[in-house]
Amino acid sequence: MAQNLNEDTLLEMYEKMLLIRKFEEKLYFLFLTRVMPGSMHQCNGQEACAVGVCANLVKNDYITSTHRGHGHCLAKGADVKAVMAEMFGKKTGLCKGMGGSMHIADFSVGMLGANGIVAAGIPQAAGAAWACRYLKNDHIAVAFFGDGAANEGVFHEGLNLAAVWKLPVVFVCENNLYGLSTHYRKVTAVENIAARAAAYNMPGTIVDGMDVLAVYETAREAVARARNGGGPTLLECKTYRYMGHSRFEKPSYRTQEEVEEWKQKDPIPAFAGRLKEEFMVSKEAITAIERKVDEEIENAVKYAEAGPDPEPDDYKQYIYA
Amino acid sequence: MEAKTIVQALRQALTEEMKKDERVVLLGEDIGIFNGAYRVTEGLLDAFGEDRVRDTPISEAAIVGAAVGAALAGLRPVVEIQFNDFITCAMDQVCNQAAKIRLMMGGQVSVPLVIRSPVGATGRAAQHSQSLEAWFMHTPGLKVVLPSTPYDAKGLLKTAIRDDNPVLFFEHKLLYGATSPGGKLSTSAAELDEVFEPAPEKEYYLPFGVADLKREGKDVTIVATGCMVHKSIKAAKILKSEGIDIEIVDPRTLVPLDIETIINSVEKTGRLVIVSEDVTTCGVASEIAAVVADKALFCLDAPVKRVCVPDTPIPFAPNNENRVIPQVEHIISAIRSVMS
Numbered sequence: 001m002a003q004n005l006n007e008d009t010l011l012e013m014y015e016k017m018l019l020i021r022k023f024e025e026k027l028y029f030l031f032l033t034r035v036m037p038g039s040m041h042q043c044n045g046q047e048a049c050a051v052g053v054c055a056n057l058v059k060n061d062y063i064t065s066t067h068r069g070h071g072h073c074l075a076k077g078a079d080v081k082a083v084m085a086e087m088f089g090k091k092t093g094l095c096k097g098m099g100g101s102m103h104i105a106d107f108s109v110g111m112l113g114a115n116g117i118v119a120a121g122i123p124q125a126a127g128a129a130w131a132c133r134y135l136k137n138d139h140i141a142v143a144f145f146g147d148g149a150a151n152e153g154v155f156h157e158g159l160n161l162a163a164v165w166k167l168p169v170v171f172v173c174e175n176n177l178y179g180l181s182t183h184y185r186k187v188t189a190v191e192n193i194a195a196r197a198a199a200y201n202m203p204g205t206i207v208d209g210m211d212v213l214a215v216y217e218t219a220r221e222a223v224a225r226a227r228n229g230g231g232p233t234l235l236e237c238k239t240y241r242y243m244g245h246s247r248f249e250k251p252s253y254r255t256q257e258e259v260e261e262w263k264q265k266d267p268i269p270a271f272a273g274r275l276k277e278e279f280m281v282s283k284e285a286i287t288a289i290e291r292k293v294d295e296e297i298e299n300a301v302k303y304a305e306a307g308p309d310p311e312p313d314d315y316k317q318y319i320y321a
Numbered sequence: 322m323e324a325k326t327i328v329q330a331l332r333q334a335l336t337e338e339m340k341k342d343e344r345v346v347l348l349g350e351d352i353g354i355f356n357g358a359y360r361v362t363e364g365l366l367d368a369f370g371e372d373r374v375r376d377t378p379i380s381e382a383a384i385v386g387a388a389v390g391a392a393l394a395g396l397r398p399v400v401e402i403q404f405n406d407f408i409t410c411a412m413d414q415v416c417n418q419a420a421k422i423r424l425m426m427g428g429q430v431s432v433p434l435v436i437r438s439p440v441g442a443t444g445r446a447a448q449h450s451q452s453l454e455a456w457f458m459h460t461p462g463l464k465v466v467l468p469s470t471p472y473d474a475k476g477l478l479k480t481a482i483r484d485d486n487p488v489l490f491f492e493h494k495l496l497y498g499a500t501s502p503g504g505k506l507s508t509s510a511a512e513l514d515e516v517f518e519p520a521p522e523k524e525y526y527l528p529f530g531v532a533d534l535k536r537e538g539k540d541v542t543i544v545a546t547g548c549m550v551h552k553s554i555k556a557a558k559i560l561k562s563e564g565i566d567i568e569i570v571d572p573r574t575l576v577p578l579d580i581e582t583i584i585n586s587v588e589k590t591g592r593l594v595i596v597s598e599d600v601t602t603c604g605v606a607s608e609i610a611a612v613v614a615d616k617a618l619f620c621l622d623a624p625v626k627r628v629c630v631p632d633t634p635i636p637f638a639p640n641n642e643n644r645v646i647p648q649v650e651h652i653i654s655a656i657r658s659v660m661s
Contacts, residue, residue, distance in 0.1 A: 062394060096427030103425035112393050113426060117417050123383040124418070127390025127398075134346065134372060135395055154413075157383030164378065318424040319461055321431035321485035 005216075010279055011289060013055050013212055017047040017268050018293045019080065020071040024243075026297050027070070027087060031247055035305075037089055040101040043071040045210075045242040048267035049174045050075035052215025053142060053235075056223040062110045062128040062141040064121030067102050068241070069114025072144050078106035084300035085307045091314070092307030098318055110139075118179075119145055119152035122171065126162040129169035129226070140168040140226040148179030150193045156200075159234065163200040168226035170219065173236045174209060180245040181253035197234035209237030210265040213274070240265075323519040326498025330471035330520035331361045331437070334478035335399065337524055339369055342397065345482055348375040348384060349401030358403045359439060359497050381410035385436065389419050392434045392487075399482060404449045405438040405491060419487040420462030431485040435478070440467070441493040441548055441598055442646050447634035450642070452547070452598040455605050457489045458575050464488045464529060465575040469496065469550035473573055475520035476527030483526065493547040493598075514554045530577035534586075538568035541656050542586040544609055545569055545596040549628075549647060553596055556652040565660060575605060583609060584617045591622035592659040596647055601629040623659040628652055 024044055030036040043050070046068070054063070054075035065072040073083055078094060086093025086104055093099075094106050105113035112128060115121045125143030132139040149155055150173055162169050173193045177184055190196060197204025203225070207218040215237055222233035240262035244251055251259075275281040324330035339345045347362060347369075353376040356363040366374045377384045381402060388398040402408050408415060419432050442450035457465045464486055468474040474492070481488040496513075516535045535550055536557055545553040550571045557567035570586050572579055587593050593613055595606035606627035613625060628647045636642055 062390075064390070094427070095425060095429065098427040099425040105426045105429065107393075107426070107429045112390070113422065115418075117413050120386065120413055120418055123386025123414065124390035124393065126383070127387030127392075128394040129390075130387060131391040131394035131396045134391075141390070141394075154382045154386055157378070157380035158386065160378055161380060161383045161387060165375075315424065318428040320464075321423060321428075321433075 015289045016051045020047045020074050039247045041068040041246050042243040043068045046239045048212035049209045049237040052212045053219040056219050061139045064112050064125040064143045065114045073104045076111045077109040081300045081303040085304040088304045090307035091310040097310045119149035119154045122158035126158050129167040142170045144172050147175040147184040159200040162232040163202050166231040169232045170222045171234045176239050176241045194236035202232050204234045206236045209239030210267045324471045325519045327471050327474045328497045330475035334475045338482045344397045346373045347399050350403050385411040385414035392432045397433045399435045402438040405440045405453050406448050416460045420460045432487050433485045434487045435481045437490045439494045440491045442635050443494045446637040450635035455599045467491045467547045470518045471520040472518040480526045495548050529574045532572045532579035532582040535571045536569040538566040540566045541592040542590045543569045543594050549596040552649050555649045587617050588620045594626045594655045596628040626655040628655045
């Protein structure tokens with residue numbers, strides 16, 4: 001496994017996971033100190049899914065994301081400063097302060113948007129994939145979504161459409177066990193969401209979403225299948241979110257023991273360990289990445305805080321093209 | 322050949338735009354070999370092939386969702402939703418996605434998407450008879466078009482396809498000029514009136530937000546849309562013999578709405594009747610009445626009258642349907658009341 005990976009790619013995956021983790025930890029702090037407006041949904045614990053999949057994509061491949069979209073956006077290569085500025089609702093944000101956390105998007109890197117509506121990005125990814133094939137540009141699309149989205153109608157409509165049109169798209173379900181407070185087994189008829197792929201005549205694969213290399217390898221096959229005209233894949237990453245569904249939530253629906261148990265499988269220190277032991281990456285190299293990420297986030301916060309607010313009437317220019 | 326029916330006019334518009342721009346693609350239920358429920362896409366599968374004229378599953382949310390994704394990734398999709406009532410199944414993709422993406426993303430992108438769909442009551446009961454245009458007027462980010470003639474239909478559809486925003490393009494079933502397969506009702510130019518102007522074969526684009534005076538007059542302004550334009554023409558002809566001179570303004574696009582032309586007409590006549598086939602409450606007519614009250618109240622010599630569908634689902638029995646859909650006699654009665 002992972003023989004095809006050179007050290008640069010490995011380190012880049014580590015850096016991206018760490019960036020997402022630290023970015024969200026910083027957001028959490030900024031929210032608690034009430035410097036930052038709005039609400040947010042954190043993906044702490046799920047970083048390996050976004051990073052393992054996106055490491056297989058090129059800049060002009062498309063992704064659609066969810067309300068829990070910071071990780072996908074950063075993994076796809078969006079500029080950290082501009083993402084942070086958007087969290088602050090600043091004019092210097094990726095979306096000029098008009099979208100915020102829940103609508104973060106960066107079209108310059110193919111990130112078509114986080115989404116406040118569960119599962120809405122699924123048919124959009126199918127459509128983007130259709131455009132890629134029609135325009136013969138060799139690109140593909142990936143839809144990220146959660147276990148809750150698998151019970152929305154557009155999940156089924158979108159997968160069916162993608163399958164009958166044999167579109168170059170990968171559907172990535174990050175099954176973090178809970179749709180807000182509801183355990184997926186209480187509301188989902190199957191143990192494995194990947195099993196639903198059979199209904200749409202596409203491969204369905206399950207992978208340990210806490211293992212970035214496993215995600216990388218599994219996604220690599222699905223991405224290659226899409227790019228080579230083999231049609232869509234449903235990839236289910238078994239994962240967990242450490243934080244609540246959104247801000248200021250009482251964790252009434254799960255135990256602290258459960259959270260701690262999953263934290264034992266944390267993808268980031270586990271990967272750092274493997275980098276040292278299996279891939280002979282030096283301790284210094286790892287530390288250097290950690291310092292770089294810290295610095296990048298500090299700079300992003302400074303950039304965001306220093307940026308101007310939008311003018312009160314700025315919204316008007318964005319309603320219509 | 323000039324297009325004497327709206328079906329032909331729409332087909333010409335689609336053909337011309339597809340020839341001009343390879344990014345224009347069509348998708349919808351039964352638009353290929355079946356030619357579309359109202360035959361608008363007849364011949365287009367043969368002319369442009371399956372890559373560009375795509376039959377879809379009966380999955381309205383995925384149809385519009387895929388069209389949104391394709392628009393974001395460089396295409397200019399034209400969706401056909403078989404009956405406008407079925408757009409309800411795709412409301413999230415229309416109203417939360419297509420309409421809002423541009424603003425949410427801070428103008429990084431636009432969503433060049435047209436959704437064509439038939440409106441109007443033709444004996445098909447409550448779920449195939451509505452006129453839902455007002456719903457979409459209530460969602461900023463969308464444009465809303467409702468033509469009443471072949472000439473307008475062609476020029477406006479071409480503009481819609483060129484527009485970089487999501488456009489809801491509504492077509493009245495009784496004005497298509499073609500019978501749907503198995504359908505009993507058909508209309509033709511001959512059964513309508515002189516304002517049902519054919520579309521010339523040459524290329525032209527009609528701007529959005531510019532109303533058309535379908536008839537000039539000095540006593541009463543009628544603002545009417547779609548099929549109601551023609552019923553209003555009939556009413557005007559009848560009342561002409563009584564010496565009542567009626568002006569008919571057809572907004573053609575409801576978003577953007579040509580307020581100026583409406584106000585100018587009301588300033589001239591002092592009386593306003595609004596005729597629309599959507600339901601009364603919070604409808605097209607409510608909005609136009611509110612705008613006139615805001616901007617031209619002191620020009621009015623009489624209360625503003627709305628002639629719309631009462632607040633009811635459309636009933637099936639023909640005599641009940643006839644009762645709730647605005648008819649010529651309803652329009653005449655409203656005009657008499659503002660003249661009295």
